[in-house]
Amino acid sequence: MVDSAPENLHKIEEVVLETDILIIGGGNAGCFAAIEAKKINSDLKVTIMEKAHIDRSGCLAGGMDAINTYIPEGKTPEDLVRWSRAQAGGILREDLALRIAELLNTPIEEWESWGLPIKKNEDGSYKFRGQWDIAIQGSEMKPILAEKTREMGVEVINRVVATNFLYDGERIAGAMGFGVRDGKFYVIKAKATIMAAGGAGGIYKPYTNDGNDCHHQLWYCPFDVGTGYALGIRRGAEMTTFEMRWAAVRTKDFNGPIDTISICYKTPMINAKGEKILAERYQEQGGDKAPRYIRASAPMEEVLAGRGPVYVDTRHMTPAQIKEMKTDYLNERPSFVLFLAANAQDISQEPIEVYGSDPYIVGGHTASGYWIDTDWQTTLPGLFACGDVAGGVPNKFVGGCCAEGMLSARGAVQYISKAVEPAGDFSAQIDMEKSRVFAPLVADEDGIAPRLMEEKMQRIMDEYAGGVQQFYRMNEERLDKALRHIKMMKDQLRYLYAKDLHELMLAHEVIDRLDVAEVLIQHLKFRRETRWPGWQTRMDYPEVDPALDGFVNSRVNLETGEVEMYLKPYVQIVAGHRMKPTL
Amino acid sequence: MPPKVLLNKCDGCRAEHEPLCEQVCPGNLMTLGENGKALCRDLRDCWDCMSCTKVCPQGAIETRMPYQIGYHPAKLIPMMGTNRITWTCVDINGKVERFVVKNRNSEDED
Incomplete structure (x- = not known):
């Protein structure tokens, strides 16, 4: 392993590779994109450029205990879009959301066939824990997906950090980056590129960041830092809805997920006075089913009003339920069980305190990301996007990001069947990027x-x-x-x-x-x-200003360097009131 | 301060080019120290995902809570089986809890 600084730029080795489809980021969306591309045409060369190691990279490193969107029998894609639209305050790309919903169940069923355990009822049907989410035992779901990705013949280049796109003057022609272990400079030329590098954690200060050992006590993966967005921003791609930040009610201090407790075990959120906050103070907005941003701000409003701390009330839970709940956490964020042990907290006696998380930019939960067309192509020709970097569709969660991986791969395969190969001399671009990358x-x-x-x-x-x-x-x-x-x-x-x-x-x-x-x-x-x-x-x-009912989009003007802002109109396809979850 | 490498158990995965914890860590935090043992280069940057703890063939890595948010000493130890994990959790008063969780469908069922 090379771990020291090079004496000068000329001594840095260059690795130049060529591929048909380059996928930047091998999290769940990227892996599903790679598998789908190989399924469509096994002769295609498909390459994943991964900053960490695909066995444990991205949001699923620790695992997951549920798939938050799966369409049950008797419900339609339109039903899911209506629910999702209301949860997001009436703003989402309905064209994209419908396409995702139509494909949504397929990747999850495939994942199960590759080894992911999904909880079942006695009759063998999937066990739902809420109206759209099914319970899984996903602690090893990422290694299972990584094995399948390798088995399909995908080329995986681990420990290479993407830094900028290759650009031939008209279209994206691959990407450049550096090896964090080998210190080499990588140039990967591709006929099509799919961005799947995740959202952005660590833009804001987390509240636990008050000592040396808590810097990464984040809900979102702290190693997803917005690189996927940044590459597009620097090349002038159109972005959408960054202002719809994702912040959520999380367990206090640990900053971990809360749906496991509140949805599975029907534990109400209560304030210090014992009032059920959502039922008593937010009835008009839907009570316990209020939109997610209402649920996120509710406990903070209680704290501000002098009625904190706020809890999810676990005191009615039976010993068997508590055991099962801890098992769910072991499948998703195992160290939450350690957190309870480190505080000797018996949750049948003492409820779990909750608080707001730091804000994240994450297109899998809200609508921030690349503005894309219905082939999942960004405004930069040859560049596709999926998962947390793709904008417009909130509430995708794990399943929706997988489906999007597949859709972006279909778009990319179709694109390379008719587009010309990237041409031109990239040497000036490569030299400039190499000196930028290694400057620090x-x-x-x-x-x-x-x-x-x-x-x-x-x-x-x-x-x-x-x-x-x-x-x-x-x-x-x-x-x-x-x-x-x-x-x-x-x-x-x-x-x-x-x-x-x-x-x-x-x-x-x-x-x-x-x-x-x-x-x-x-x-x-x-x-x-x-x-x-x-x-x-x-x-x-x-x-709310009715004049702003639409998508706020931005694009960096590459000549002036200024960020240009504009509003794109909302397009409704699915019938119904946009703020109501059902017809 | 997660993770804690138990120096009496870690052998640095002698046969491997990189120890397994170094291979998988999503934050590029695990590396090999000058003593030939695994080392977390920046304790504060750990996400507690426990990937290193699960993958260690010697059971030589413990995940610890940052003291700022939890007391000492509590433990959570995963034992990886073929299709299941057996977790042992010990709280700060020595109370032990065990959990057995299936984590993979085996080929000979359903």
């Missing part, structure tokens, strides 16, 4: 470490762009201050210093997060209304 490694030692920049960025975003410590609240003047400082930080990137390859990876994580943060602030500034309190709370514009 050959920089002056009297520079700034990636960690310092990361913490500074997270504090700016938390305090001025509506982080959890500010109860998600923001206004124009604070957003302006956040923007000014994020721009100053981007200018300071020339002082980044990385002492080894691991720090070089951290350096690029900061670079990518800053690009995402800048676009995010512009989106938050543009939406001068409060459409999703909690996710997007504008103290200076507390009401």
Whole structure:
């Protein structure tokens, strides 16, 4: 293993590869895209470029205990879209959501046939824990998927961090990056490229970040840092709905998932006075079935009103239920069971405290990401997107991201059947990228470490762009201050210093997060209304503005470097009131 | 402060180019120390996903809660079987709980 800085750029080895379809990111969406492409045509060369190792990369590293969207018998794709639309406050791409819903069950059934255990009723049918979600035992679901990916003959290049696209003047022609273990510079030319590198965690400061050992106590995977968005932003791709941030009620301190408790075991959220918050204070918005942003902001409003702490009340649970609930956690975030043990907490006596998470940009839960067409192609020809980086469809969760992987692969295979091969001389682009990528490694030692920049960025975003410590609240003047400082930080990137390859990876994580943060602030500034309190709370514009009923999109003008903002109209396909989950 | 490498048990996966924990860690955090034993290069950057703990053939890695959010000493130890994991959890007062969870469909069933 090479772990020291090269003496100079000329000594860095270049690896040049060619493939038919390049997939950036081998999480569940990327793996499903790869498998689907090989299924359509096994002669195609399909390559996954993965920052970590596909056995445990992406959000599913620890596992998962449920598939949150699976269409039961008797329900239709339109039913799911109606529910999802209302949960997201009436904003979603109905064209894309329908296509996903139509395919939704297929990848899950395939995953089961490859080895994923799904909980069953006595009659053999899947065990639903809510109206759309089925219970699974998914602690090893990612290794199972990775095995299948390799078995299909997909080329997997682990431990290579993508840094920028190759561009032939008209279309995306692959990507460049560096090996975090071997220190080599990678150039992968491709006829089509699928971006599947996940959402963005760590843009905001988590509230547990008060000591040396808690920096990554995040709900979302902290190694998904928005690289997938950043590559598109830097190449002028159109992005949508970044301002619809995902923040949710999570277990306090551990910052872990809560649906396992609240949906499976019907535990109500209560305040310090013992009031059932959603049933008693949010009846008009749907009570326990209120939209997700309402459920996210509800406990924070209680804390602000002096009625905290807030809990999910587990005190009625039987010993058998508690055992089963802990087993569910072992399948998803096992260390939550350790957390309870480390606090000697008997949840039949003491309820589980909850709090809001730090905000994430994650297209699998909300609608942030690339603006795509119905072939899952982005506005950059030759570039497709799936999973958390693809925008427009909230509430995709694991199953929807898998289905999207398949849909993006179908789009990419169709594209390469008619497109010409990328041509041209990439050498100037490659040289420029190589010096950009390795700059922090050959920089002056009297520079700034990636960690310092990361913490500074997270504090700016938390305090001025509506982080959890500010109860998600923001206004124009604070957003302006956040923007000014994020721009100053981007200018300071020339002082980044990385002492080894691991720090070089951290350096690029900061670079990518800053690009995402800048676009995010512009989106938050543009939406001068409060459409999703909690996710997007504008103290200076507390009401919904009907004139903003649509998608807020952005694109970096590559000539001026400015982020251009505009509104795209909403298109309704599925009948019904957009704020109501049923007809 | 997760993960904790038990130096008396870790053999650095001697036959492997990289120890298994280093191969799988999603955060590129596990590496080989100068003593030939596994080492987490940045404890604070761990996500507690337990991938390293599960994959270790020697049972030489323990996952610990950061002290800032949990007391000492609690343990959660996975024993990987062919199609199941047996988890042992010990709380700070020594109370033990066991869980056996199927994690893979075996080929000879259904």
